[in-house]
Amino acid sequence: MQVALLTVGDELLSGDTENTNATWLARQLSGRGVAVKRIAVVPDEVSVIAEHVSKYSTAFDATLVTGGLGRTPDDVTMDGVARAFDRSLQPNELARADIEQTVAALAERRPNLSFDIEIETEAAIPENARPLINDAGLSPGCVLETVYVLPGIPEEMRSMFTSVADEFAGEVQTRVLYTNDPESNLVGTLTDARDRFDVGVGCYPNRDAGHNRLKLSGTDKSALETAESWLRDRVTVVEE
Template identity: 60%
Template sequence: MDAALLTVGDELLAGDIENTNATWIARQLADRGVTLARIAVVPDEVSVIADYVRSFSDQFDAVVVTGGLGGTPDDLTMDGVAAAFDRPLVVDEAAVADIERTVEAVRDEYPDLDLDVERHASIPEGARPLLNTDGLSPGCVAENVYVVPGIPREMKAMFAQFADEFAGDRVTRTLETSMVEGEVTPMLQDAREELPAVSLGSYPSRGAEHNRIKITAADERHLDEAEAWLREHVAIVDEEE
């Protein structure tokens, strides 16, 4: 399963907010064996969002989009997704009921809260709603595109609703080496020729005793072959050492 991730927000491009959503989602997909082939950051512009969503949807099995959902002027993620599929935004009644329950629950704390409920509850026509258990505005699934909020707490809760729909056959294994990156680089270059069925990454661990080599493959057999080759040519350090 090949996937792409689109993170939306002017604040991300300006460096005002760290893009922790991208790191978290990438890790979740990798843990499920999914190959994350693209990560892109785009501004709060409907046409740009639509272009990327349309392109990614055509190229990959699934797309995760995370960004502002709701009623503020810069919450344009859902508009962009709707434009990508040439669909209108329509009010989802299940989302309306959910938002109204949420608002009523906090009414005493926020008596002056005034929301455009229909705007918050609008998703592309024909999309499957994803109710927001930790916030207000719903996400949705439109075609092969999964739209979730930009607020990390809300995003993680919503991701759990469809996480089982993401599964792939990619497996990984991480080894540690006492060799510095400059020493291990020639071996890894040879490994790429000897082990075409795997991909290898070398990751210096600043401040740690050992550096890491990550092996990625389609099955455990290729991982075993790669590990055996590396143990023969590279100084691998086992945990008990």
């Protein structure tokens, strides 16, 4: 399974907000054997979102989009996805019922505050999309064909992803070794490992820890095990 991650937000492009959503999702998906092939950041512009969603939805098995799902002026993620599929935004009954319950609970907890929430607007998702209830927040996400739309707020995004996590599975496996051999001394050995066993090979220095992390990846378990054994005989393996 190959997927793309599309994170939406001017605040990400300006550096005002760290893009932890992409890192977290990539780690979750990779742990399920899914190959993350693209990670992109785009501004809060409907046309740009639609362009990327259109491109990725045909190129990959699934596309995960995270961004603002509320009704403030910069919350245009759902609009961009809808445009990509030429769908209108329609209030969803399941989403509406959940939002009504959430608003009622908020009003009960905060009786001194007035909540000006347009429930019909908040409950709108692309026509014929499958709603994803926001258990940690207000605005729903959705699934439209192979595109999964999740909130931009990290806590809400993580909660919603858990509701669809089982829909993501792949065959990519990994093996990790640590060595204090200098990276320059590893070039030939790692190149040979890649070419001999047809596996992905990565070398990631950790200067604070004083070692290099070597990562092997592939879909053939036997090839991975052989490559790992071969590599262990040729580098100085240390504990993490």
